[in-house]
Structure formats: structure tokens, C-alpha cells
Amino acid sequence: MKLATVEHEGAEHTALVLDQGERLLLLDRAHHLTTGGHDPALATMQALIEGGEPVRRTLERLAEQAPPQAVAAACEVRWLSPLPRPVQIRDFGAFLDHFRNARSRIQGIPADRVELPAVMLERPLYYLTNRLAVTGHDSDVHWPAYSSVRDYELEFACVLGRGGTDIPAADAPSHVFGYTIFNDFSARDTQLEEIATGLGLSKSKDFTGSNALGPWIVTADEVGDPYRLTMTARINGEEVSRGTSADMHHSFADMIAFASRSTRLHPGEVLGSGTVASGCGLEHGRFLEPGDTVELEVSGLGVLRNRVVS
Numbered sequence: 001m002k003l004a005t006v007e008h009e010g011a012e013h014t015a016l017v018l019d020q021g022e023r024l025l026l027l028d029r030a031h032h033l034t035t036g037g038h039d040p041a042l043a044t045m046q047a048l049i050e051g052g053e054p055v056r057r058t059l060e061r062l063a064e065q066a067p068p069q070a071v072a073a074a075c076e077v078r079w080l081s082p083l084p085r086p087v088q089i090r091d092f093g094a095f096l097d098h099f100r101n102a103r104s105r106i107q108g109i110p111a112d113r114v115e116l117p118a119v120m121l122e123r124p125l126y127y128l129t130n131r132l133a134v135t136g137h138d139s140d141v142h143w144p145a146y147s148s149v150r151d152y153e154l155e156f157a158c159v160l161g162r163g164g165t166d167i168p169a170a171d172a173p174s175h176v177f178g179y180t181i182f183n184d185f186s187a188r189d190t191q192l193e194e195i196a197t198g199l200g201l202s203k204s205k206d207f208t209g210s211n212a213l214g215p216w217i218v219t220a221d222e223v224g225d226p227y228r229l230t231m232t233a234r235i236n237g238e239e240v241s242r243g244t245s246a247d248m249h250h251s252f253a254d255m256i257a258f259a260s261r262s263t264r265l266h267p268g269e270v271l272g273s274g275t276v277a278s279g280c281g282l283e284h285g286r287f288l289e290p291g292d293t294v295e296l297e298v299s300g301l302g303v304l305r306n307r308v309v310s
Contacts, residue, residue: 001059002302003178004216005045005084005136006077012084014045015072016063017216021302023071030062030070045083045217046268049161049177079137081213082180083159086134087268089211091155091184092126092255094248097277105282106192124250124258126271129184130206137215140307143290144207147187150288150308154233154241154279155182155272156298158226158252159217163266172253175265178219179226181296181304182272183212188282213270214304223300226252230299231276235292240284243276245298 002017006024015024027042039058041051048055093099096116104111119125135141143150161177184205191204223229226245233241255271281287288294290310297303 001063001222002216002218003045003048003082004214005080005082006072007080008072008077012044012080014042014048015077016059018066018071021215022074024074024077025062025066026070026072027059027062030065030067031058033067033070034062034065046085046087049159050267052161079139079215081134081136082215082217083213083268083270084134086131086270087266089129089131089270089272090126090255090259091129091182091272091274092124092250093120093274094124094250094255095243095274095276095279096120096249097247098275098279098283101277101283102280105285121249124255126255126259127201127205129211131211131270133206133208134211134213135209135306136213137304138306139209139212140309141185141209141212143308143310144187144203146203147190149188151186151188151281152233152288152294152296153184153186153275154231154243154296155184155275156180156229156231156245156301157182157213157270157272160256160265160267160269160271163264163269165260165264166262167256167260167265169253169257172256173220175256176220176252177267178217179223179301180213180217180270181215181298181301182270183294183296183304183306184272184275185210185212185308186280188287212304212306215302218301229301231279232297233279234295234297235286235288237295240281240286241276241279243278245273245276247277248273
């Protein structure tokens with residue numbers, strides 16, 4: 001199933017996505033209409049995830065009943081990030097050809113001559129990004145005044161349904177609740193300055209709305225194999241990037257196992273795949289201008305659309 005968080009008539013709702021996003025079943029309203037009560041486990045996406053199998057059974061019942069008074073048209077809602085307040089966001093680098101292409105551009109050498117550090121091949125490295133700087137589908141991203149090189153990043157992410165410490169890779173898939181599309185907007189001019197210091201990323205990835213997630217979370221059972229998904233980016237309707245999740249060097253199971261070493265992971269954490277090869281302007285030399293609309297499409301996960309404004 002597909003699950004979203006939307007704003008309807010001034011209130012935030014979790015919703016079951018119907019008809020590929022044309023209609024939404026507002027879960028708290030549907031539960032009240034069918035039972036006369038309110039269920040706190042349906043109040044937020046975080047509560048829904050933490051509710052586990054009992055909440056899943058409730059969702060299936062509500063989907064069967066779907067009272068018309070609890071159904072809203074997509075044009076009547078504002079899409080929020082499916083997780084408006086993620087517990088944590090870790091963004092990994094699973095697509096190694098992305099790094100080869102980017103360094104090829106920066107260093108002025110062919111991509112097949114770029115040598116990546118051995119640690120990148122051995123471990124699914126990541127950085128922690130601002131979990132509070134999230135936005136959703138169809139929202140405007142206001143570009144920071146300190147940057148003039150605007151870039152998108154074509155990624156998708158898994159959302160954890162169960163936490164744990166020292167999770168074996170073999171058990172990791174059972175910890176995945178679902179998947180969503182992730183646009184890791186990047187101020188490239190600022191990023192190059194920050195990388196040169198050796199301190200890591202800062203304001204190049206940390207500004208309002210820099211982490212776009214959505215349009216919804218597709219549960220893991222509906223996605224099936226996450227390593228066979230076509231990933232496409234369009235700017236103002238023109239395709240500019242295309243790749244496949246089959247090219248991931250590190251799997252989400254690898255990421256979960258690595259991130260959980262001596263660290264407790266929690267339900268509701270977001271683990272980004274990193275950018276698919278060719279999946280950003282830095283790789284092919286086309287950056288964003290104010291007013292551009294970026295659409296990221298991942299097969300089975302929908303389309304995440306955002307407009308960049310100055």
C-alpha cells in the first residue's frame with residue numbers, strides 16, 4: 001500500500017493513497033466514521049510505523065470500507081513529506097559511478113580513470129543530514145541566497161519499520177517498512193568550498209526544504225525487489241537523467257547493518273540510496289535555474305515534483 005501525509009482543511013492527516021494519488025483516504029477520519037472513536041496509532045506516520053502489524057490490519061480494514069466522507073481529492077490537499085519529522089536521515093553513497101562521474105567533471109579526466117578510495121568500495125559510507133529541513137511533493141524549494149549553483153539529486157530511500165543494534169545484513173530486509181523518493185538538493189558552489197576544508201558537508205545540504213521526500217511511502221511488500229527500479233529525472237518536462245537501482249554497489253541491507261554497528265537505529269529513520277549514476281547536474285553539466293521544476297520518477301514509487309525558486 002501507499003501511505004502519505006497531507007494537509008487537508010488546515011489539519012495534518014495520514015492518508016492511504018487511492019487511484020495512484022488521485023484520491024486519498026484520510027485515516028483518522030475514516031476510523032472515526034467506522035468506529036466512532038479515534039486511534040492515536042493513525043495520528044502520524046511515525047505512530048503508524050511504530051504500530052506494526054496491528055496497525056497494518058486496521059489499514060486493510062479501512063481500505064475495504066473506505067467511507068466516502070473520509071476520501072479527499074488530490075487537488076484538495078497539500079502534500080507534506082510522508083514523514084514530516086523523521087527520526088533521522090542518513091544519506092549513503094551506494095552508486096559508485098555517480099562519484100566517478102562527478103570527480104571526472106571536477107578533475108577533468110575520463111570517468112574510467114577516476115580511482116575511488118578503497119573504503120568507499122568496502123563500506124556504505126553516509127553523512128547525517130538535517131532531518132528537520134524536509135519538504136514534500138509539489139512544494140517550492142527556496143534556494144539560499146549564498147548559492148548560485150543549484151542542483152538536484154535523483155535518489156530513493158528506505159524507511160525503517162523496526163530498529164535495533166548490530167543488525168545482521170541477512171536480517172536487515174525485515175526491518176524495512178517501505179520506500180520513498182528522495183531529492184537531496186545541493187548547493188554545489190558551497191559544497192566544493194566545504195569539501196576543501198576536510199570538515200565535511202554543512203550549508204551546502206542544510207537549508208529549508210533541502211530534503212524533499214515523497215510523494216508517499218510504498219510499503220516493502222508492494223515494492224518487492226528494490227534493485228530493479230528505473231530512476232528518471234526531468235527538468236521542465238525534459239528528461240535529463242536515467243538510471244537503475246540495479247547499479248547499487250551497496251544494498252539497503254548493507255546500509256542497515258553498517259549503520260547499526262554499535263548504534264541503535266529506530267523505526268522511522270530514513271536511509272537514502274545516494275545519487276544514481278547521471279542523476280544530478282554536476283555529472284552532466286546542467287544545473288537548475290530559478291523557476292525550474294524538477295520531477296524525479298522511480299518505477300513503482302511515483303513522481304516527486306518540486307519547483308526551485310530564488
